[in-house]
Amino acid sequence: MSRLIRAVIDTGALRHNLARIREQAGRARVMAVVKANAYGHGLVPTALALGDADAFAVARLDEGLALRAAGITQPIVLLEGVFTAEQLVQAARHGFELVLHDALQIELLEEMTGAHRFVLWIKIDTGMNRLGFPEREFPAALARVLRLNPAPLEIRLLTHLASADERDNRVTNEQLARFRAATAGLNYPISIANSAGIFGGVQINCDWVRPGGVLYGASPFADGSGGDLGLKPVMTLESSVIALRHLAAGERVGYGGAWSAPRDSTIAIVAAGYGDGLPRALPAGTPVLVNGARARLVGRVSMDMIAVDVTELVGVQVGTPAILWGRGLPVEEVARHALTIPYELLCSVSQRVPHELR
Numbered sequence: 001m002s003r004l005i006r007a008v009i010d011t012g013a014l015r016h017n018l019a020r021i022r023e024q025a026g027r028a029r030v031m032a033v034v035k036a037n038a039y040g041h042g043l044v045p046t047a048l049a050l051g052d053a054d055a056f057a058v059a060r061l062d063e064g065l066a067l068r069a070a071g072i073t074q075p076i077v078l079l080e081g082v083f084t085a086e087q088l089v090q091a092a093r094h095g096f097e098l099v100l101h102d103a104l105q106i107e108l109l110e111e112m113t114g115a116h117r118f119v120l121w122i123k124i125d126t127g128m129n130r131l132g133f134p135e136r137e138f139p140a141a142l143a144r145v146l147r148l149n150p151a152p153l154e155i156r157l158l159t160h161l162a163s164a165d166e167r168d169n170r171v172t173n174e175q176l177a178r179f180r181a182a183t184a185g186l187n188y189p190i191s192i193a194n195s196a197g198i199f200g201g202v203q204i205n206c207d208w209v210r211p212g213g214v215l216y217g218a219s220p221f222a223d224g225s226g227g228d229l230g231l232k233p234v235m236t237l238e239s240s241v242i243a244l245r246h247l248a249a250g251e252r253v254g255y256g257g258a259w260s261a262p263r264d265s266t267i268a269i270v271a272a273g274y275g276d277g278l279p280r281a282l283p284a285g286t287p288v289l290v291n292g293a294r295a296r297l298v299g300r301v302s303m304d305m306i307a308v309d310v311t312e313l314v315g316v317q318v319g320t321p322a323i324l325w326g327r328g329l330p331v332e333e334v335a336r337h338a339l340t341i342p343y344e345l346l347c348s349v350s351q352r353v354p355h356e357l358r
């Protein structure tokens with residue numbers, strides 16, 4: 001079998017989605033969020049395909065180093081900043097932009113010897129209560145940053161929205177109001193919107209947007225899919241049928257015999273399991289595309305395979321292609337069966353699954 005499970009990455013779709021985001025984001029510049037191996041799509045190939053992005057954002061220093069090692073020259077923002085003096089030196093060496101969310105990070109800058117001037121993003125916590133300076137601590141943080149020597153190359157401000165995935169959520173408006181109040185009278189570039197903010201109509205005049213999920217074609221909203229937002233799926237998780245079974249009514253499939261055939265059935269065994277990143281909790285009834293037609297998963301997900309009821313389909317044989325999500329089967333739909341969000345499915349595709357760029 002030459003065509004076992006692989007993640008086919010559609011780089012044209014990536015570029016389409018970036019263009020669609022620009023359309024939606026008005027004058028804002030786009031910081032493409034490529035943390036967590038570009039949401040499972042492959043950090044370096046994704047960044048190379050997004051040569052048009054104004055900047056890249058990653059969570060951790062190592063991710064930024066991998067981008068630089070691959071020759072990426074755009075600005076790179078470390079969304080969690082750095083935590084040690086040694087990391088700060090590396091960040092300077094590679095020209096990373098830093099998010100500052102904690103006083104300790106300002107202290108590292110105060111103590112740093114050397115002439116490097118950073119672009120610094122001060123994060124204000126407007127209600128997410130995760131990272132950032134609470135509004136009452138922000139003025140003191142800004143004052144310290146303004147006293148840094150050497151002075152920052154530029155100061156920018158950001159906050160993160162907790163509930164933008166629910167359209168017209170009251171919390172979002174409160175966060176925006178708090179951000180406006182905290183930054184009144186200041187004239188620094190700002191960034192607020194993630195995917196949900198960009199497509200959920202968060203009307204604020206931002207200088208930068210920070211899309212992650214929508215770059216990959218995944219909707220941040222609980223209903224619908226990326227297609228509804230004019231986006232194209234970037235990853236198609238494809239495999240193929242490696243065996244067929246004909247069951248008499250009442251016969252069971254897989255570990256624990258968790259599913260029994262309600263009628264005489266044809267079951268296709270597809271080479272994709274939790275060892276590849278499918279959730280083991282995927283329930284019977286989860287859709288799978290076999291030869292382009294919808295079929296349903298039956299029985300438990302194993303490490304290396306799943307069973308799919310193909311009784312209604314004709315022409316299924318060993319080698320027939322199967323799609324777990326992507327083109328023709330929105331990852332959002334599979335995520336709803338798995339009681340999770342598409343981001344988690346995309347990020348969970350495991351190391352052993354090869355990527356194939358198209």
Ligand SMILES: *Cc1c(COP(=O)(O)O)cnc(C)c1O
Pocket residue numbers: 033035079160193194195196210211212213214220
């Ligand atoms: C991950 C992340 C984003 C991107 O979020 P999406 O919902 O994927 O668009 C934006 N900003 C920050 C600070 C993040 O950590």
